[in-house]
Every structure is written in structure tokens, then in C-alpha cells.
Amino acid sequence: MDFKTFFVKRVMxxxxxxxxxxxxxxxxxxxxxxxxxxxxxxxxxxxxLFGTLASLPLMVKYSxxxxxxxxxxxxxxxxxxLLEAVxxxxxxxxxxxxxxxxxxxxxTSICIIDVTVHLVLWLQDSRTAKEFNEALHKLQKxxx
Amino acid sequence: MKVRxxxxxxxxxxxxxxxxxxxTPDIESIRSYxxxxxxxxxxSRDDHIYQFNLSDVLYFEAFGEQVFAYTKSKxxxxxxxxxxxxxxxxxxxxxxxxxxxxxxxxKLESIxxxxxxxxxxxxxxGEKILISRQYVxxxxxxxxxxxxxxx
Numbered sequence: 361m362d363f364k365t366f367f368v369k370r371v372m373x374x375x376x377x378x379x380x381x382x383x384x385x386x387x388x389x390x391x392x393x394x395x396x397x398x399x400x401x402x403x404x405x406x407x408x409l410f411g412t413l414a415s416l417p418l419m420v421k422y423s424x425x426x427x428x429x430x431x432x433x434x435x436x437x438x439x440x441x442l443l444e445a446v447x448x449x450x451x452x453x454x455x456x457x458x459x460x461x462x463x464x465x466x467x468t469s470i471c472i473i474d475v476t477v478h479l480v481l482w483l484q485d486s487r488t489a490k491e492f493n494e495a496l497h498k499l500q501k502x503x504x
Numbered sequence: 505m506k507v508r509x510x511x512x513x514x515x516x517x518x519x520x521x522x523x524x525x526x527x528t529p530d531i532e533s534i535r536s537y538x539x540x541x542x543x544x545x546x547x548s549r550d551d552h553i554y555q556f557n558l559s560d561v562l563y564f565e566a567f568g569e570q571v572f573a574y575t576k577s578k579x580x581x582x583x584x585x586x587x588x589x590x591x592x593x594x595x596x597x598x599x600x601x602x603x604x605x606x607x608x609x610x611k612l613e614s615i616x617x618x619x620x621x622x623x624x625x626x627x628x629x630g631e632k633i634l635i636s637r638q639y640v641x642x643x644x645x646x647x648x649x650x651x652x653x654x655x
Contacts, residue, residue, distance in 0.1 A: 426602065426636060432619040478619075485617030488644070493614045495647045500610055502530050503537040503597075 366422045371415050379411035413450055417442035440474050518542075529649060536596045537610070543596070547573055547580025554580060558596065562627050564589050564606040576629050599646050601625060602636040609647065 386407065390397060420438050427435070444467050451457045457466070512518065520538045524531050543558040560575045566586040573580045582589070590598065590606045597609040607625055615623045615635065623635040635643060 426634065427620075429618050436619070481621070482617055482619075485621070485623070489615050489617050489623060492644060492647055495649075496609065496612060496614070499533060499647060502533045503610060 362424070363422060370421070371418050374418055375411050375415040378414045379407045382407040382410050410447070410450075413446050414443060417446060436478070440471065443474070444470055539596050543593075545573060545580075545582065547582045549578065549580050556580065558593065559608075559610070561598075561608055562611040562629055562631070563608060563633060564598070566604045574631075597646075599639075599643055601639050601643060602634055605633050607633060 417439050420442060421432075421435050423431075423435075447470065448457065448463055448467060451466070452463070457463050522531060522534060537559075544555050545558055545561070546553060546555050548554070556573070556575060556578075561573045562576065563574055564582070564586060565572050565574065571582045571584055571586050571589065573582055584592075586600075586604070586606060590600050593606075598606050599609060601607050607627070611628045613626045613628045615625050618624045618634060621637045621640065623640060625633040625635050627633060
């Protein structure tokens with residue numbers, strides 16, 4: 361996959377999904393915990409900013425050559441570490457993190473979400489592989 | 505279905521005729537199998553030229569400028585490009601699974617998920633070949649038929 365395709369397909373897709381999810385999460389959490397709070401127009405920029413920050417670490421997954429499973433695992437771990445580092449540092453410098461316990465719980469949440477996404481994708485692929493193998497054996501039986 | 509075998513004297517006149525009401529996927533499979541059984545390839549190994557059956561080939565691999573055909577225990581260098589083999593034998597259950605590999609579905613034991621939307625092809629001789637993400641839909645279509653199955 362060339363860089364342009366990777367950027368459009370993976371990074372941009374991740375950006376738009378992140379922006380949508382952050383906007384929905386902000387709206388739901390805000391309505392639940394601070395329904396009377398009011399923001400200026402600059403509030404519209406925060407999903408875009410965090411969407412960008414969450415999508416940029418994806419660049420470590422880019423490779424012109426086909427990666428081996430070990431390389432993919434290694435890059436996924438680097439991606440998670442970078443994602444945690446970028447998001448937590450920005451929140452820290454913006455003084456949105458009030459303490460270590462909040463940073464730890466947020467970091468843990470990001471890690472759990474990332475692992476869950478990989479697990480769901482793995483389970484989905486396992487189901488596909490099972491269907492495929494059943495159909496393959498049927499096909500091979502027909503031919504022999 | 506009735507099966508009739510008529511013996512003839514000349515090998516060059518050997519042919520298989522299927523009379524059916526409709527060409528179903530099962531009929532297509534029988535056709536592919538018959539075609540691959542009757543086809544031989546010529547390849548070189550250790551400065552010798554060998555002939556082998558297409559149906560014995562597990563996969564074709566492009567390595568640098570050279571293309572190799574692998575049977576259960578032997579590898580042969582061929583004078584074809586990988587895309588030529590893919591095109592020539594696509595109706596005989598040979599399908600591209602990555603930039604460098606064309607595998608024989610009849611010699612595929614199973615697939616298992618690899619990471620990143622890719623799969624690993626476990627061949628009947630125990631070898632493992634990576635199925636690239638971009639070729640997964642085509643391979644699924646070849647085996648599962650026209651349905652999407654989670655694509």
C-alpha cells in the first residue's frame with residue numbers, strides 16, 4: 361500500500377471516526393454531568409484537535425512492504441504507547457488532568473479500548489475463517 | 505447423476521463431457537478439477553528438466569525475477585511470470601493470495617486469522633502462507649461464492 365492510499369484510507373478514516381465519537385461522547389457526558397455548562401465556538405475545535413492527535417500515531421503502522429505478524433504486534437504496541445503519550449501530555453499541559461489517579465485511569469481506559477478493538481476484530485476474523493474453512497472442505501469434497 | 509466411462513485407444517482423444525441441465529457451482533468445480541488433472545507443467549531443478557502435474561502444485565511463488573512451483577516436497581523453477589500463471593489457472597482453483605504467491609485452493613488445509621485483517625493459509629504440507637488484506641475478498645468470493653460473509 362502506498363503512503364497516499366494509507367493516509368486516505370486509514371489515517372483520514374480514523375480521524376473522521378474519532379471526531380464523530382469524541383463529539384458524541386462530549387455531548388452525552390456533558391448532558392449527563394454538566395447540563396447547564398455553556399461553551400463558545402472554540403469548543404467545536406476540540407474534537408478536531410483530539411481527532412488529529414489520536415490519528416497521527418497511526419503513521420507508525422505504515423509500511424511499503426508486507427509486515428510479518430511479529431512486526432504488526434510490535435507496531436501496534438508502539439502505536440498504543442504513542443497514543444497514550446500524546447493524549448495524556450496534551451491533557452496535562454492543557455491542565456485538564458487534575459491528578460495522577462485521573463491520568464492512570466484515563467491511560468487504562470485508552471489501553472482497554474485499544475485491546476478491545478483488536479479483540480473484536482480478531483473474533484470477527486475467526487468467525488470468517490470458520491465459515492471459509494467449512495466452505496473450503498465442502499468444495500474440496502465436491503472435487504475429489 | 506449417472507457416470508459413464510468409455511475406454512478409447514488414443515490418449516490424445518481423451519475428454520470429459522458433462523451433460524447437465526444447468527452449470528451449477530458443483531459442475532464448475534468438477535470442470536476445474538478435470539482441467540487441473542489433465543495439465544502438466546515443465547520446470548527445472550538442479551539443471552534437470554522435469555514434468556509434473558498441475559494438480560500436485562501447492563503454490564506458485566515469485567522470488568525476485570524467478571517464479572517457482574512447489575509440490576509436496578519439491579520446488580521447480582518455471583519460465584512464466586506469476587500473473588500469467590494466475591490468469592491461466594484461475595479456473596482451476598489457483599488464486600492469488602499476495603503479491604508473491606498464487607495458491608492452489610485444493611491443497612489448502614485451512615485459514616486462520618492473522619493480525620490487521622489478514623489471514624494465514626495453512627497448506628496441506630504444513631507450510632504457512634500469508635494472505636494479504638487486499639486479496640482476502642477475492643479468495644472468500646472464490647470459496648464462499650457470491651455472498652459477502654461479513655466483508
